[in-house]
Amino acid sequence: MVTVDKPRRRSEKSRAAIFAATRELALERGFDKLTIEAVAAKAGVGKQTIYRWWPSRAVLVADVLLEDFGSMDLTVPDTGDLTADLIGWSRALARSLTTGDFSTSLRILTASAMEDAHTAQRLHATFGEPIHTSIRTRLEADGGLDAITAHAAADAIVGGVVYPILNQGNDYRPARAELLTRIILDGVRKP
Amino acid sequence: MVTVDKPRRRSEKSRAAIFAATRELALERGFDKLTIEAVAAKAGVGKQTIYRWWPSRAVLVADVLLEDFGSMDLTVPDTGDLTADLIGWSRALARSLTTGDFSTSLRILTASAMEDAHTAQRLHATFGEPIHTSIRTRLEADGGLDAITAHAAADAIVGGVVYPILNQGNDYRPARAELLTRIILDGVRKP
Amino acid sequence: MVTVDKPRRRSEKSRAAIFAATRELALERGFDKLTIEAVAAKAGVGKQTIYRWWPSRAVLVADVLLEDFGSMDLTVPDTGDLTADLIGWSRALARSLTTGDFSTSLRILTASAMEDAHTAQRLHATFGEPIHTSIRTRLEADGGLDAITAHAAADAIVGGVVYPILNQGNDYRPARAELLTRIILDGVRKP
């Protein structure tokens, strides 16, 4: 029989208030102007309650912002038409990443990941890896590609969309993602 | 006739010491553990001398680390063989970005760019834009591509190489860049 | 008939453990480094159990340390020889107050009394007043002094012994108390 981790009586109300305060402050002020004191004050919570459950600001912010990415549907839809599915999906990805809080969250998480290996790993596990896998497996299944080629194609699509968005922000247009996806699909399907 | 910016009476010795100290500290401790006081102490310089010439830590670090990227040769070589040139170039890029200080510098600058628009613009102007243009113009010139397609292809190559390196660090292998480049060239050249 | 305070259902084991822990910590670390959390931990008791029965740290410490003074015999012995009795008694007082825990306790209680009127009153009632009365009544009874003179003489003996001990600590020698007592007795008995 398995013993569950001690749940250690923890106030759900405080946890939720800390999450909400952190999300708000991170999105409106950015990561490096986010202070634990401000979060505590906004959440109506003692600082120690934050330090009791999170080891560092980086982990707190990652916990909060990754929640959104975790609940995002990153899988390529399957209507039977590989090209249409991938194009639609890449446009949707571009639209998500240039819209509202996802945009800001992604930049904050990327910044944090550059300096903290643990955040890097979590961001990858929650965002980079799922989208990569999603394309890769679809390309293998329906495009008849071998694993290595599918991997490289996925690199190109993911990086080709995400990297310009990180660099140029919300000016990125979905049409740019569509064109890129077409080129890669053309390159990958020997006619 | 253009008058060069008045250099005022500025101590070149101090400037160089500050650059050296900043580079060393940034590379060994990371951006957010880099303090102006530590730089001043290591450079044997008063804090005011730093504040006199740089408005913020972000700008100082960008000045210092971008120097390296500025002196990097990012242009695609031209041997006449487009495919060979691009493949060689993408491998070289991958190799540079996973080696030594470039790797660390790129991560620091990217992190800084995520939070600071000015750094973002400078990084783009010094790194992202030149490599993108370099590929794009070559594809237009020798591949016979139209501007829009060449732009999308450049997105795919640059993002496809740089984004995984940012995420997975120095495990990235040049062969991965080569395969990706081949796919895109295949997709872009109507056979 | 007086009804004693309901003792409620109070754990004698906990009370004793708290007393012991408080005494040990007070004597070894001093009053202002004594924390309720440390007492609770050392006594193996919840903090609430302390707060349930004592309103403040000052009261707890006073309760604990005054116990010792309460059990001290502070009355002047009566062998019929007033001079010998008072001298012996003042030497004994000096010896007690410079020995072992009494010394430390007296300093802690005095410090606490300086800042807290309630402790001041209790220390006075348990220590200052009894020794003062003890001398005063003896001087009135056997020395034939009027109340006012006896009071002043008691001031001189008590203050003359206790004050230097508080100030100079355990270097005080009983001979000093003896000489002082002799002088006062001389001054008080018009021959």
Place this chain on the structure above:
Amino acid sequence: MVTVDKPRRRSEKSRAAIFAATRELALERGFDKLTIEAVAAKAGVGKQTIYRWWPSRAVLVADVLLEDFGSMDLTVPDTGDLTADLIGWSRALARSLTTGDFSTSLRILTASAMEDAHTAQRLHATFGEPIHTSIRTRLEADGGLDAITAHAAADAIVGGVVYPILNQGNDYRPARAELLTRIILDGVRKP
């Protein structure tokens, strides 16, 4: 030639503001409710400026409050009449110690001295020792007493006045000091 301690450029304005704030807060709230943060805020000073020059709250408070005692005239006047001089002096001492800020300061310093050896030594050097010496030397010079007897008599007068004041506060009346002084002088002068 002696080199004076480096005076280390220090802001006199800040020093004075810290002194004033500390004195006010100590006298109105007592030692243990005095916080460094409150002093800094009231003085309009960064906390670091306090920590830069004083190692602890106890030392700061001692510095500030002892200033008053240092400027107090504690010497026994000399009109030629030993009895009148000592009586007047003891009444004046009682009056000072039961009046205004001296009363509060003495209690705070005494409390602090009980827990901190360094403060104890300074309080003794600034207050206890000078008054003791003042009486003692006068008794030796004009009363014809030997050193040991004069020492004991000084113990009696100082302790006999100060100790009740510490214990019973401002209810102490100068007449009580006068009577006590008379008794001791009587005891000390062989008629």
Place this chain on the structure above:
DNA sequence: AAGTAAGCGAGACGGTACGTCCAGTCTTGGT
């Protein structure tokens, strides 16, 4: 003997203050 409520240990909670680090500004003295 069972039921119940007070006392208990544990420790999370909102807070206050600690003593430290650094930011960015200001001042002094030396070269």
Place this chain on the structure above:
DNA sequence: ACCAAGACTGGACGTACCGTCTCGCTTACTT
């Protein structure tokens, strides 16, 4: 005139305890 040195105000850090507040568990007193 510029610079190194470093003191200044101020904000945030992460820690220690405060006194209050549940939470289940144990225990002694009903009835």
